[in-house]
Every structure is written in C-alpha cells, then in structure tokens.
Amino acid sequence: xxxxxxxLIKQRxxxxxVLSEFARExxxxxxxxxxxxxxxxxxxxxxxxxxxxxxxxxxxxxxxxVEGSDPAYSFHYLSKNPCPHRLFVFEAPIDLLSYISLHPAxxxxxxxxxxxxxxxxxxxxxxxxxxxxxxxxxxxxxxxAGLNAASRIHHTLRQKGFDVEYDISAHKDWNEELQASYxxxxxxxxxxxx
Numbered sequence: 001x002x003x004x005x006x007x008l009i010k011q012r013x014x015x016x017x018v019l020s021e022f023a024r025e026x027x028x029x030x031x032x033x034x035x036x037x038x039x040x041x042x043x044x045x046x047x048x049x050x051x052x053x054x055x056x057x058x059x060x061x062x063x064x065x066v067e068g069s070d071p072a073y074s075f076h077y078l079s080k081n082p083c084p085h086r087l088f089v090f091e092a093p094i095d096l097l098s099y100i101s102l103h104p105a106x107x108x109x110x111x112x113x114x115x116x117x118x119x120x121x122x123x124x125x126x127x128x129x130x131x132x133x134x135x136x137x138x139x140x141x142x143x144x145a146g147l148n149a150a151s152r153i154h155h156t157l158r159q160k161g162f163d164v165e166y167d168i169s170a171h172k173d174w175n176e177e178l179q180a181s182y183x184x185x186x187x188x189x190x191x192x193x194x
Contacts, residue, residue, distance in 0.1 A: 003030055003140075004030040004037040004056055006056070008097065012098065012175055013098075013101070014079050014098060014101050014178070015100070018097055018100045018101050019097065021108075022097070025044070027039065027075065028040060030056075031053065031154075032187070034075075036053040037054045037055075038066075039051070039054070040075065040077060041069070041075045042076075042077055043070075049072075049073035049190055050065070050069040051065070052075055052093060052116050054093070054094065063092075063184075071122065072122055072124075073125065074112035074113060074115060075114045075116070075180065077113075079111045080127070083131075084132055085111065085133065085134065085135075086134075086135045086136070086165075087112070087113060087123065087135070088111070088112045089110045089112075089115065089123055089137065089139060091146060092114055092116065092175075093114075094175050095114065095139070095174040096112050096113070098178040099112070099139055101178055102174065109153040112131060114118070120157075127162065134162075136162055136163070136164045137161045137164075137167050138151075138154060138166050138167070139167045139174060139187075141169075142168050142169050142170070143171065143172055143173075150166060
C-alpha cells in the first residue's frame with residue numbers, strides 16, 4: 001500500500017487514519033502490477049462485487065471500473081450503527097475519502113457510497129438492503145454534470161419517499177475542497193512560525 005498511501009496522503013491530502021480504516025476493512029488496496037489504487041465494493045454478504053482502479057502515477061488521469069463489476073455494489077462504507085442514519089453520496093471514491101477527512105467527527109456513525117460516475121444504482125441498492133439508512137445526502141461535484149445528476153437522483157429518491165439533502169462543495173469537488181483546506185492550514189502555520 002506504499003504507493004497508494006503516498007498518493008492519497010501527499011497528493012490528495014486524505015487522512016491517514018481514514019485510509020487505514022478502509023484498508024483494514026479490505027475496501028481498498030494497491031494492485032501489484034501497476035500500483036493503482038483499487039477501491040472495492042462488497043455485497044451484503046461481504047463478497048467483492050465491484051472494483052474501481054485509479055492510477056497513483058503523478059499526472060495520470062487513468063481510472064476504470066474493472067470489467068465484470070456490478071455497478072449496484074460500488075465502493076461504499078456501511079456504518080455498523082443500527083440506528084437510523086444518513087447515507088452520503090459521492091461521484092468518486094477520492095471525494096468520499098476527502099469528505100470524511102474534512103468531517104472526521106463521528107464519521108463511522110454514517111454510511112457513504114461512491115457512484116463512480118452519476119448513476120443512482122448504488123444508492124438504490126443500499127437503500128433497498130439497509131433500512132437504517134433513513135436520509136440521503138447528495139455530495140456530488142459542483143459542476144454541470146454533478147448538479148444535474150444530483151437533481152435527477154433527488155427527484156428519483158423523493159418519489160420513493162426518502163428524505164434527501166444536499167451538501168455541495170464550494171470547489172469543484174470534495175478533494176479540491178480538502179486540498180484548499182490543507183493549503184490554508186499550511187499558510188496559517190507558516191504565518192504563526194514567522
């Protein structure tokens with residue numbers, strides 16, 4: 001996991017503690033051949049049904065869902081909290097991890113899912129399987145595609161009787177928000193030292 005951790009911590013500013021938790025849960029790993037980050041989606045029985053690869057190489061935009069993956073079971077974290085709680089929805093695994101890094105307090109009390117795009121299939125599958133998910137928070141990208149998808153998913157979920165909220169980043173996505181927050185903290189630290 002050296003390349004994956006280095007990429008996600010140093011380049012993407014994601015919390016080491018958050019990454020360690022996902023690695024312990026076997027929801028992410030580093031592929032041996034190309035050193036890609038692999039984000040795993042499990043079914044309700046803990047069987048891997050989906051894998052999304054993201055390059056850890058500097059400047060590479062490579063990302064792909066592994067052939068044969070079931071999009072209904074994309075990368076997600078399901079809280080062990082049996083009480084009603086929120087399901088936070090993101091376009092990409094890195095945005096999901098970034099959001100948790102930005103909001104670490106009691107994060108395990110909620111559930112999270114990355115769509116690996118803008119399809120509502122993973123949200124609908126989790127809501128079908130887990131009755132404790134009582135509210136959905138759409139945290140999709142703050143761009144035309146993300147806002148359009150959020151509106152469409154909001155409409156679909158409201159028709160099915162779910163409470164839906166929005167949490168939109170001030171930046172294009174949650175990783176940009178995290179990186180901006182990190183840069184601001186670094187600047188404040190530098191000012192205090194001088």
